[in-house]
Amino acid sequence: MKFLISKQFLMPKTTKHKEGNDDLMDKIVSLCKRRGFIFPGSEIYGGLAGIYDYGPVGVELKRNIKDEWRWEMFRLHEHIYEVDSSILMQKKVWEASGHTSAGFTDPLQECKQCHHRFRADHLAEEGVKQCPDCGGQLTEPKKFNLLVETHLGPVQDESSLTYLRGETTQGIYVNYVNVKTAMRASLPFGIGQVGKAFRNEITPGHFIYRLREFEQMEQQYFVQPDDAPKYFQYWREERMRWYLELGINKDNLRFRPHEKGELAHYAKAAEDIEYKFPFGWHEIEGIHNRGDWDLSRHSQFSGQDLSEADPKTGKKFYPYIIETSAGADRLALAFLIDAYTEIAGGRTTTTKSIKEVEVVLKLDKRLAPFKIAVLPLSKKEQLITMAQEIAVSLRGHWMVDYDETQSIGKRYRRQDEIGTPYCVTVDFASLADKAATVRDRDTMGQERVAIDKLQNYFQERLNNN
Ligand code: ATP
Numbered sequence: 001m002k003f004l005i006s007k008q009f010l011m012p013k014t015t016k017h018k019e020g021n022d023d024l025m026d027k028i029v030s031l032c033k034r035r036g037f038i039f040p041g042s043e044i045y046g047g048l049a050g051i052y053d054y055g056p057v058g059v060e061l062k063r064n065i066k067d068e069w070r071w072e073m074f075r076l077h078e079h080i081y082e083v084d085s086s087i088l089m090q091k092k093v094w095e096a097s098g099h100t101s102a103g104f105t106d107p108l109q110e111c112k113q114c115h116h117r118f119r120a121d122h123l124a125e126e127g128v129k130q131c132p133d134c135g136g137q138l139t140e141p142k143k144f145n146l147l148v149e150t151h152l153g154p155v156q157d158e159s160s161l162t163y164l165r166g167e168t169t170q171g172i173y174v175n176y177v178n179v180k181t182a183m184r185a186s187l188p189f190g191i192g193q194v195g196k197a198f199r200n201e202i203t204p205g206h207f208i209y210r211l212r213e214f215e216q217m218e219q220q221y222f223v224q225p226d227d228a229p230k231y232f233q234y235w236r237e238e239r240m241r242w243y244l245e246l247g248i249n250k251d252n253l254r255f256r257p258h259e260k261g262e263l264a265h266y267a268k269a270a271e272d273i274e275y276k277f278p279f280g281w282h283e284i285e286g287i288h289n290r291g292d293w294d295l296s297r298h299s300q301f302s303g304q305d306l307s308e309a310d311p312k313t314g315k316k317f318y319p320y321i322i323e324t325s326a327g328a329d330r331l332a333l334a335f336l337i338d339a340y341t342e343i344a345g346g347r348t349t350t351t352k353s354i355k356e357v358e359v360v361l362k363l364d365k366r367l368a369p370f371k372i373a374v375l376p377l378s379k380k381e382q383l384i385t386m387a388q389e390i391a392v393s394l395r396g397h398w399m400v401d402y403d404e405t406q407s408i409g410k411r412y413r414r415q416d417e418i419g420t421p422y423c424v425t426v427d428f429a430s431l432a433d434k435a436a437t438v439r440d441r442d443t444m445g446q447e448r449v450a451i452d453k454l455q456n457y458f459q460e461r462l463n464n465n
Contacts, residue, residue, distance in 0.1 A: 024278040028336055029207050031359065035418050037061065037336070037369075038208060050204025050212030052329075057418050060369030060399060062215070062332050066194050068366055069217045069326070072242055073192045080190035080219065081179050085171025087196060088152060091162045093170050096301035097294070099147055099163075107141035108202055117144070117202045126280075148198040148212070164198035168216045169323065171195075173294050176222070176306055187308065187319055188227065192219035194328070206279050208329040215328040220321050225292065228320040232269055232289045235322050239273060239285055247364040248338050252276040256283075266293030268320075275334040284334050285326035292318035339363040339419060347444060361419030362442060368419045371398040371462050375411050377427040379404055387426040390436065390451060394424075397455065398462060416441055422461070424454065 032038040037058035041051030054062055073080050094100045107120040113136030120141035123132075131138055147163040165171065172191045179191050194217045204210045223231050236255065243253055258270040268289040274281045295306040295318040307316045343358045365371065372394055376387035384404060391402040401420065403411050408425065415423050423439040430436050435450045438457065449457050 022278065024337070024340070025207060027359075028333075028340060031340075031417060032058065032207075032336070035414070037418075038332075050201055050210070052208050052211065057369045058332070061335070061363070061367060061419075062328055064367045064369070065331050065335065066215070066217060066328055068246060069242075069328075070194065073190070073219055077190070079185060079188070080192055080221075081183050081185070083172060083175050083179060083191055083193045084195065085168070085175060085193060087165050087198075088150075088162055089165060089170060089174065092301055093174060093298075094147060094163055094166070096297045097170050098297070099166055100145060106144060106146055108144040109138040109141050111136040111138055113137065119202050122203060144202070146199045146201065148200050165196075166199050167197050167325070168193050168195045168218045169220060169294075169325065172218070172220050173298050173306075174302075176295065176298075177304070188221060188223040188231065190219050190221040192217070206277070206333075208333050209277065209279075209282065211329055214330075216325065217328055217331075218323065218325045220294075220323050222295075222319040222321055225317060225320045228268065228289050228291070228322060231322045232287065235324050236271055236273075236287045239287060239324050239326075243273065246335070246367065247362075248275070248334065252334075252338060254281065256281070264288075264290075266291050275330075275338075277334070277337065284330045285324065288321075288323045288325070290321040290323055292320055294321055295319060335363060335367060336361070358413060358416065360416040360441060363419035365421045365462055368421050369399065370401040370415070370418065370420045371422065372458060373401040373403060373411070373415045373420045373423045375402075375408060375423055375425050376404050377408055377425055380428075382431055383426050383428070386430060386451075387424075390424060390426065390454065394454065394458065398458065412439065422458065424449075 033040075035057055036055035039053045039055055040047040041053050042048045043053075070082065074082050091100075108117045109120050109123060110117045111131035111134060114131060114134045116131065116133050118128075118132065118138070123129075123138070129138070130136065147166045149161060149163055151157075151160040152162050153160045172193060175191065179185065180189070183189075195215065196213060197216045198213050201210050201212050204212055208214075221231055221235065240253065240255070244250055252275055254274050254276075256272045256274050258267075258272070263270055268291045270286060270288045272283040273285040273287070275284045298304075299306040299318070307318050309316055339361045341360045341362050343360060346356050346358045361368075374387050374391040374394070376383035387404070388402065391400050394400045401415070403414070405411070412423060419441070421441045423441075425437045425439065427437065430451070433448075434452070435448050436454065438447045438449050438454075439445070440447075
């Protein structure tokens with residue numbers, strides 16, 4: 001497959017796919033690059049479509065999203081266990097899952113003129129009937145395997161062929177019995193994992209919305225078949241609650257049940273949680289009742305018995321699976337967009353930038369890359385020494401940024417743009433009163449706090465969520 005690279009930060013060449021507020025997406029992409037969230041992959045070589053790298057600030061944001069998900073799944077819920085399975089698995093896993101067989105893969109349409117290929121479902125979603133790149137005529141939809149191929153071992157032939165995993169879920173199923181036995185688990189229980197997945201997406205785009213290398217956060221809840229509808233409802237509500245509690249505006253979230261024709265043939269029920277992106281409503285997480293498809297297929301293909309016996313009747317059955325499947329990168333994009341706030345006319349009064357639009361990233365404190373920034377008012381040695389001591393004392397507890405460059409106004413704006421909830425400024429009065437000014441990102445309120453009380457002050461505000 002030819003990789004298509006477009007000019008502007010590798011936004012999709014298929015600009016006709018974009019609709020609505022493109023301007024906002026451009027602003028987010030530019031902010032991400034400028035402030036160290038996300039960079040185009042292999043940028044100095046011209047980039048690689050569908051591949052992005054996280055910079056120092058973005059790494060923290062994505063880590064916080066994954067940590068919040070882990071906290072929710074493995075600490076707040078009982079009997080959900082974490083695994084970290086390999087990216088490379090036996091080829092047979094993907095045969096069992098159906099990913100390599102025709103009939104399961106995503107249908108594509110090819111342009112008869114420029115030969116670019118597009119996902120038929122994406123074109124239909126956006127009402128596109130001709131090639132988005134050149135306007136040429138499209139073929140009828142055909143099947144195409146999205147798994148990324150590789151070879152394991154010294155010889156490159158059919159026997160060494162395998163795939164980079166297309167989803168993290170399969171690593172859970174192959175460990176079902178291992179986890180159940182080791183943890184002495186009985187139904188209902190869950191297994192989850194966070195990790196990389198790879199798909200040879202035909203039309204990567206919308207920045208980090210559709211990538212070829214991305215991270216998933218998936219959880220499989222194994223239940224008695226009769227209980228599946230109940231747990232499906234439970235998990236759809238739990239997952240929506242998680243987004244709302246992490247501050248996403250409820251008007252920008254909705255459920256979208258899959259239509260009958262859209263359901264995977266084995267699925268009993270499926271709903272997406274969608275976010276209102278500037279380019280339209282799109283999936284950020286799927287909640288699926290997968291029936292007994294997965295464990296029965298892996299039993300069949302591996303020859304291992306993955307069934308359970310009913311404790312009363314002794315009758316064998318395969319557990320049903322309720323899956324919650326989210327993408328860390330898509331969520332990072334949704335959280336960034338939702339938090340992005342422009343303040344017309346500016347709100348900083350200490351710099352010349354007074355009349356400019358100011359940007360504040362109103363991320364939930366738990367997701368903010370840095371929790372606190374320590375800023376000496378000037379480069380005077382005594383102020384720098386004091387500020388650095390404060391930064392050191394807070395670093396053991398939170399991610400702290402220290403910045404002594406540029407004017408204080410510019411430094412506040414940088415922290416606002418990366419979503420730092422608190423700035424601690426050390427000024428000349430600090431030398432005498434041993435106190436510093438704490439500025440709140442959202443209210444711009446300023447409070448004078450004794451330096452030896454700073455730790456308690458932040459403990460109350462940052463650790464009580
Ligand atoms: P889509 O229809 O958008 O291709 P999907 O239904 O194939 O998504 P799933 O296989 O259900 O997606 O994957 C679960 C989650 O993984 C998605 O909700 C999304 O958050 C994430 N995800 C899937 N594909 C990608 C991708 N190419 N880039 C980034 N995230 C992805």
